[in-house]
Amino acid sequence: MKVLLVDQIAKVTYKYTFSLAKALQELGIDIEVAMDFKQEKENTNFKRFNLFNTAEKNVSKFNKLKNYIQSFNKIFSLIENYKYDVIHLQWIIFSPVDLMIIKKLKRKNIKVVMTVHDILPFNQKFYDYKCYKRIYQLVDEIIVQTDANKDRFKKEFPKNKHEIAVIPHGHFLDYSKVVTKEKARKALGLSDNEFIYLFFGQIKKVKGVDVLLTAYGQLLKERPELKNRVKLVLAGKEWKADYDDYKKIILEYGLEPFIRQDIKFIPDEEIDNYYGSADVCVLPYRDVYQSGVLQLTYAHEKPAIVTDIPAFKEIVNVNNGFICKVNDAESLKNQMYEAYLRKDELHILGEVGRKYIEKRYNWGDIAGGVSKIYSIGACSND
Secondary structure, three states: OEEEEEEOOHHHHHHHHHHHHHHHHHOOOEEEEEEEOOOOOOOOOOEEEEEEOOOOOOOOHHHHHHHHHHHHHHHHHHHHHHOOOEEEEOOOOOHHHHHHHHHHHHHOOOEEEEEOOOOOOOOOOOOHHHHHHHHHHHOOEEEEOOHHHHHHHHHHOOOOOOOOEEOOOOOOHHHOOOOOHHHHHHHHOOOOOOEEEEEEOOEOHHHOHHHHHHHHHHHHHHOHHHHHOEEEEEEOOEOOOOHHHHHHHHHHHOOHHHEEEEOOOOOHHHHHHHHHHOOEEEEOOOOOOOOHHHHHHHHOOOOEEEEOOHHHHOOOOOOOEEEEOOOOHHHHHHHHHHHHHOOOOHHHHHHHHHHHHHHHOOHHHHHHHHHHHHHOOOOOOO
16 A cells, blocks of 8 residues: 655654654555655655645745645646555645645545644634535545544534544654753753753643743742742743733743743754753643643653643543643642642653553554554555
């Protein structure tokens, strides 16, 4: 069986795409990847087609749209030349254009599988719902990554004809190196004597950084003795959010001396040090469909403080982390303090988390589930 896996934003999501592609190769599937301009091989040996400029900076929306259409035209040429049995899509970037592309794919009599990472975009445009609805009707098979997302999908699109498959998001152990706290903090210029809360990843409104800053401010206000003992590290670039809104909270609580703000793109070679430096990672999200950041957290043997949204509760429990109420600074503050009080136990929670994802989110099992989806009603060109 020959498969073309498409990832228009591989510079961001390659850990998932490359892990899945390698695992499918090990099952004997002939897989190739159409992707953006990411050049690093990351220990892969599948054929790659660098097409999309979707993740590029300093490119106008018009030129991105133009490139997007051109890239899929090249994919249609690849389909003619290489005779794929399956096209496996993951992202809807320009939903009206994606809808036209999938209509064209269906006319090619090729099986279209879609892994739905985000059921609907959090920055939803007025036209997105109708386009997503049509796209989900047109594709042949749909994969979501949690049971909660299956329920959510059915609620959003109750008339969809598909039997939705649940295949989890795999771990990132192959892309994570556990670095000692001492070495990591030395690399980042952080103190050995402080307890560090880490927020890592894109700073979006939906990720609740405002709730985190409020909780942290309240914690230090109520327990001023912690001011010389703790630090909050924010590491990531803002995305469709005005960071000035967060600066106002920092100013309101006088947090600047007690927070490190690395508001920028964090290159891959620095990620291990950020996680290695942390005592606990904080994910105060208001909503998420699934989280690569949580997978990275446990891959680095760190416990997590998360909100009680369904995607997190499928992974986090009292044995590997802490759970607070969503969008509730008071609840988050209490769990942050609880983590501090249990600082001598946190390494145990992190180890439990790593062992759990290694077993539960094994790429071999995930690839096996995906290959079965490919085979449903498939007729190989071999």
